[in-house]
Amino acid sequence: MIRTAPFATTGAPAARRARPAALRSTQTYARLRAIAIGAIVPLAVLAVWSIAVQLHLMRSQILPAPLTVWRTGIELLTGGDLASALAVSLQRVVLGLALGGGLGFIAGTLLGRSQTLDAYFGPAIRTVCQIPTIAWLPVFMLVFGIGEELKLAVIAKATFFPLFLNSFAGMRTAPVRFHEVADVLELNAWQRLRLVTIPAALPLVATGVRLALSNAWHVLIVVEMLASAAGIGHMMAWSRTLFQLDVVFVTIAVIGATGWLMDAGMRRLERLAMPWSAS
Amino acid sequence: MIRTARAPRIDWRAYVVPLGCVLLWVWAASTGRWNPHLLVPPQQLAIGFAQSARNPELWLALGTSLARLAAGFLLGSIAGIAVGVAVGCSRFAERLITPSLDSVRQVALFAWIPLLTAWFGDGDAAKVILIALAAFFPAALNAQSGCRQAPAALLEVGRVLEFDALTRLRRIILPSARPSIAAGLQIALTSAWIGTIGAEYLIDQGAGLGVFLASARMDNRMDVVIVCIVLLGFTGCALSALVRWVFQKGAPVRGVVLVDD
Numbered sequence: 001m002i003r004t005a006p007f008a009t010t011g012a013p014a015a016r017r018a019r020p021a022a023l024r025s026t027q028t029y030a031r032l033r034a035i036a037i038g039a040i041v042p043l044a045v046l047a048v049w050s051i052a053v054q055l056h057l058m059r060s061q062i063l064p065a066p067l068t069v070w071r072t073g074i075e076l077l078t079g080g081d082l083a084s085a086l087a088v089s090l091q092r093v094v095l096g097l098a099l100g101g102g103l104g105f106i107a108g109t110l111l112g113r114s115q116t117l118d119a120y121f122g123p124a125i126r127t128v129c130q131i132p133t134i135a136w137l138p139v140f141m142l143v144f145g146i147g148e149e150l151k152l153a154v155i156a157k158a159t160f161f162p163l164f165l166n167s168f169a170g171m172r173t174a175p176v177r178f179h180e181v182a183d184v185l186e187l188n189a190w191q192r193l194r195l196v197t198i199p200a201a202l203p204l205v206a207t208g209v210r211l212a213l214s215n216a217w218h219v220l221i222v223v224e225m226l227a228s229a230a231g232i233g234h235m236m237a238w239s240r241t242l243f244q245l246d247v248v249f250v251t252i253a254v255i256g257a258t259g260w261l262m263d264a265g266m267r268r269l270e271r272l273a274m275p276w277s278a279s
Numbered sequence: 280m281i282r283t284a285r286a287p288r289i290d291w292r293a294y295v296v297p298l299g300c301v302l303l304w305v306w307a308a309s310t311g312r313w314n315p316h317l318l319v320p321p322q323q324l325a326i327g328f329a330q331s332a333r334n335p336e337l338w339l340a341l342g343t344s345l346a347r348l349a350a351g352f353l354l355g356s357i358a359g360i361a362v363g364v365a366v367g368c369s370r371f372a373e374r375l376i377t378p379s380l381d382s383v384r385q386v387a388l389f390a391w392i393p394l395l396t397a398w399f400g401d402g403d404a405a406k407v408i409l410i411a412l413a414a415f416f417p418a419a420l421n422a423q424s425g426c427r428q429a430p431a432a433l434l435e436v437g438r439v440l441e442f443d444a445l446t447r448l449r450r451i452i453l454p455s456a457r458p459s460i461a462a463g464l465q466i467a468l469t470s471a472w473i474g475t476i477g478a479e480y481l482i483d484q485g486a487g488l489g490v491f492l493a494s495a496r497m498d499n500r501m502d503v504v505i506v507c508i509v510l511l512g513f514t515g516c517a518l519s520a521l522v523r524w525v526f527q528k529g530a531p532v533r534g535v536v537l538v539d540d
Contacts, residue, residue: 034374123296135512256382
């Protein structure tokens with residue numbers, strides 16, 4: 001899968017906070033209006049969905065009523081089924097990220113520091129990583145079977161490259177002028193690392209983690225649908241087999257929400273921990 | 280670190296590691312200590328390639344996948360460009376559609392498969408829709424950002440000349456959005472190709488390279504699996520080269536490019 005940066009929305013500049021109250025109320029109005037316009041499409045879909053159910057346009061097995069989906073969602077959320085499936089999936093993501101992302105970070109940092117290492121290992125690593133994770137899946141299934149090792153390996157593969165690329169770029173990104181200032185100030189190696197290299201590299205590494213998380217989440221769903229006895233992807237595939245489409249709807253929503261939460265959480269963390277970061 | 284530009288020179292150091300890996304592979308296979316089903320010996324891989332090249336089923340599978348890709352890509356990219364241009368040109372369309380699209384985009388692509396197969400069956404319809412979905416978002420996002428990049432000066436000229444909306448779109452906005460749209464199509468095609476293989480592999484019904492791959496895995500034929508992966512890799516590269524070639528006359532390809540899996 002290929003993902004792109006989010007749709008640009010009309011973001012409010014921070015400077016607006018300073019404006020007088022009268023203006024602010026028109027802004028509240030504008031915001032409410034934007035929300036109302038944005039809600040038209042989902043409400044229309046909901047209306048068509050309800051009408052289709054009322055008129056029995058599709059079998060209820062295939063198109064459950066909105067209310068049924070809602071009730072099932074509440075039931076799964078409060079019953080703990082969803083929480084335990086999600087916990088299994090998230091644990092896999094974290095372990096895989098620690099392994100693959102950790103290796104990617106180490107490799108990226110080393111190759112970013114050393115031109116020689118990069119000349120030897122860089123091209124090979126970049127070529128291998130061009131092959132999408134989905135294509136590796138059959139090979140991994142033959143080598144690792146369908147147990148927990150498979151999930152770990154697939155997520156490690158999916159998280160390695162974003163961290164490799166971004167830590168690599170992070171090491172080479174500090175502007176030359178910063179290093180010149182460091183020369184003038186006669187910083188020692190440790191001070192240079194702490195004051196120049198790490199602050200310059202950290203935002204990129206954080207971006208790498210964010211991309212890696214999103215990659216990991218996407219491929220994990222595929223692996224869990226194919227070969228798993230637990231996790232949110234398995235829950236979805238299994239309810240599809242049993243024709244419990246209401247559960248499928250709920251899991252799709254949960255998969256989307258979890259992916260979004262991880263992304264938004266990382267962005268938030270980036271802003272809080274690295275106020276100097278541009279992104 | 281500014282490096283001076285010089286003529287690209289082949290760096291022999293890039294070949295040391297791959298060569299080492301190949302030697303290691305040959306040596307490891309020759310000791311016979313590892314399972315030859317997993318660690319395929321070089322001669323067997325060569326036989327696998329030769330056999331596969333003569334296997335009409337493989338080429339038929341590739342053809343089926345490409346046809347499916349074409350259908351899904353056309354559907355998804357045309358819809359994507361249309362939506363992207365609408366959202367890029369009209370504030371109202373943006374406010375109307377963007378929140379919904381952003382929500383749908385959060386769901387991992389292949390997570391739609393259970394729903395699509397329940398609605399449209401295991402046949403071509405579900406796969407083509409998934410491929411279209413894979414192509415839709417890159418095409419839409421890049422078309423949108425391209426339309427936004429129309430230079431203000433040109434738009435002003437259009438206002439002075441009292442262009443109607445259609446003329447403005449045709450003469451000003453689309454030409455300046457062209458590089459972005461081209462970049463979007465290139466990403467959309469790669470994305471759709473991955474979607475094709477993934478859909479075939481996951482749904483595992485009918486024909487196609489993904490189905491062929493899945494059955495090779497079931498048969499424990501690592502050599503055939505490797506052949507398939509090489510084939511799909513080359514096809515992917517060839518497809519993006521094709522799009523680049525088609526749009527060569529346009530400005531250099533720029534766009535929102537964040538490739539992942």
